[in-house]
Each structure stands twice: as C-alpha cells, then as structure tokens.
Amino acid sequence: EVQLVEFGGGLVQPGGSLRVSCVVSGFSISSYWMSWVRQAPGKGLEWVASIEQNGGEKYYVDSVKGRFTISRDNAKSSLYLQMDSLRAEDTAVYYCARQTNFDYWGQGTLVIVSS
Amino acid sequence: DIQMTQSPSSLSASVGDRVTITCRASQGIRNDLGWYQQKPGKAPKRLIYAASSLQSGVPSRFSGSRSGTEFTLTISSLQPEDFATYYCLQHNNFPRTFGQGTKLEIK
Numbered sequence: 001e002v003q004l005v006e007f008g009g010g011l012v013q014p015g016g017s018l019r020v021s022c023v024v025s026g027f028s029i030s031s032y033w034m035s036w037v038r039q040a041p042g043k044g045l046e047w048v049a050s051i052e053q054n055g056g057e058k059y060y061v062d063s064v065k066g067r068f069t070i071s072r073d074n075a076k077s078s079l080y081l082q083m084d085s086l087r088a089e090d091t092a093v094y095y096c097a098r099q100t101n102f103d104y105w106g107q108g109t110l111v112i113v114s115s
Numbered sequence: 116d117i118q119m120t121q122s123p124s125s126l127s128a129s130v131g132d133r134v135t136i137t138c139r140a141s142q143g144i145r146n147d148l149g150w151y152q153q154k155p156g157k158a159p160k161r162l163i164y165a166a167s168s169l170q171s172g173v174p175s176r177f178s179g180s181r182s183g184t185e186f187t188l189t190i191s192s193l194q195p196e197d198f199a200t201y202y203c204l205q206h207n208n209f210p211r212t213f214g215q216g217t218k219l220e221i222k
Contacts, residue, residue, distance in 0.1 A: 035211075045151075045159065045202055047211035059209040095158055101149055101206040103170075105158040 002026040002104045004096050009109030016086050020109050022079040022096030030074040033100050036081050038092035039108075046092075049081065050100045064090075086113045117141050117205050121214025127222040132193045136217045138203035140184040147207035150179055150188045154199045162201075163188060195221075 008020040022034075036048040049060045049070040058070055069082040079096050093108040118141040128134050138148070150163040161170050163179035166186055176191045190197055198221050203214040 044216045045153075045204075045213045047213070050209070050211070061210050100209075100211060101147070101164065102151075102159070102204065102211075103161055103164065105160070107158050 002098070004098065004104060004106035006094065006096050006106045006109040009094065009111045011112045011114065012086055013115050014086060014088060014113055016113075017082070017084045018086065018111060019080055019082045020094050020111065021081075022106055024077050024079070024096075024098075027098070029072065029077045029079070032098050034072060034079045035097045035100055035102060036070060036079075037095045037097050037102065037105075038090075039095070040089070040092045043092075048094070051079070083111070086111075088113050116210055117144060117208055117212055119203055119205055119212050119214040121203055121217060123217060124215060125218045125220065127220050128193055129222045130193050130195060134190050134193060134219065136188045136201055136203075136219075138186045138188075138214045140186070140205055143184055144205045144207035146181060147205060148179075148181070148186050149204045149206065150177075150186075151202045151204065152197075152199050153202065159202065193219075 003025045006022045012018045033052050035050040038046050038048050051058045051070045055072050067085045071080045091113045093110050095108045096106045098104040120139045122137050146166040148166045151159040153159040162173050162177050166181040167179040178189045180187045201217045
C-alpha cells in the first residue's frame with residue numbers, strides 16, 4: 001500500500017524557518033518525481049515545488065523561489081521542504097504528493113506563521 | 116503560466132442528480148489533466164487521470180472528458196458521499212496549476 005506521511009509542521013514566527021518532512025512506503029521513492037502542494041485555510045490547492053528522482057532538477061512556484069528548498073534522501077525514503085524567511089501568507093497545510101500529477105497524497109502537516 | 120478556469124464555483128444538487136463540472140485551460144495541455152475530490156479535513160484524492168481515465172477503486176459514476184481545452188467531470192448519479200469539493204489540475208507544464216475548486220453541496 002502506497003503511504004506518504006508528513007511531519008514537522010508547527011507554529012513559527014514571521015521571518016523564521018521550518019523544515020517539513022515526508023516519509024513514504026509502499027513504493028520506491030527513487031523511481032518517482034515528488035512534489036509539495038499546500039492549502040491555506042479555507043482556500044484552494046497550490047502547487048509549491050517538485051523534484052526529480054535524483055534531485056538534480058527542481059521547480060518552484062514563483063512566490064517561494066529563493067525562500068524554500070525542496071530536497072530528498074532516497075536512502076531514507078524521504079522528501080523535505082526547507083522553508084526560510086516565512087511569511088504569514090505561507091500559513092497552510094503542506095501535503096507531499098507522488099509524481100507531478102499527484103497520484104497519491106499524504107495527510108498533510110499544518111504550518112502556521114504568526115507572531 | 117497556464118490558467119485553469121473552473122466552473123461553477125459552487126453547486127447545489129440532490130442525491131441521484133447528474134452533475135457536470137468544467138475546467139478550461141488557457142492553452143493546449145493535451146490530456147494532461149486530473150480531477151480530485153477533497154472532503155473537509157482530508158487530503159485530496161485523485162478520481163480521474165489523463166482527462167478521462169478512471170483511477171482504480173473510484174466508482175464508475177465518475178467520468179471525465181475533453182473537448183479541445185475544455186475538460187469536464189461528470190457524476191452520473193450523485194450519492195451522499197459525493198458531496199465534497201472538486202479540483203482540476205493541469206500537469207502539462209510548470210508551474211502546475213489547479214482550478215479554483217467547485218464545492219458540491221446538498222440541495
């Protein structure tokens with residue numbers, strides 16, 4: 001069974017940093033692109049970033065470029081999102097998703113940026 | 116960037132009704148479109164991939180179609196568990212973009 005489990009969310013002050021993680025099981029992460037998608041409270045879905053299998057190719061939505069870094073550790077079946085210079089508008093549930101067509105999703109982890 | 120214009124934004128319907136939700140892409144995306152269902156407090160779940168292919172385990176009352184840059188999700192006979200929010204996603208280009216969502220409510 002394919003499973004994705006995110007963790008690491010929490011409350012952080014504006015300008016602060018946070019790293020969220022996603023651990024997968026039921027498939028070999030090294031065979032797939034992986035992505036992060038977020039959803040602000042009461043809002044729609046927004047793609048954030050994607051990374052190719054070996055980590056060499058990455059894409060980001062404009063609003064997070066230069067602040068967020070997507071990475072992966074295939075040996076640990078893990079995906080990461082390092083978030084720096086956080087803003088109030090980054091408050092959202094962050095989902096990891098398999099591939100860039102998001103066939104499977106985790107349950108999400110909530111990040112709140114507030115003073 | 117490719118814009119996905121989804122309509123309607125909300126829809127009231129009754130159990131047994133046939134409903135249609137539409138997404139229009141701002142440029143050609145071939146069949147690189149998926150449909151997702153999201154219930155409150157839950158992660159989205161993919162229903163349709165490649166515009167018209169049914170995800171394994173999804174009931175056959177859900178179907179997808181394409182005409183040019185217009186994509187349609189149809190639910191042939193609404194069931195109580197179908198009341199949720201639905202999104203389309205284009206994965207033809209980066210940035211990936213979603214439609215604004217359609218909230219399907221019980222009439």
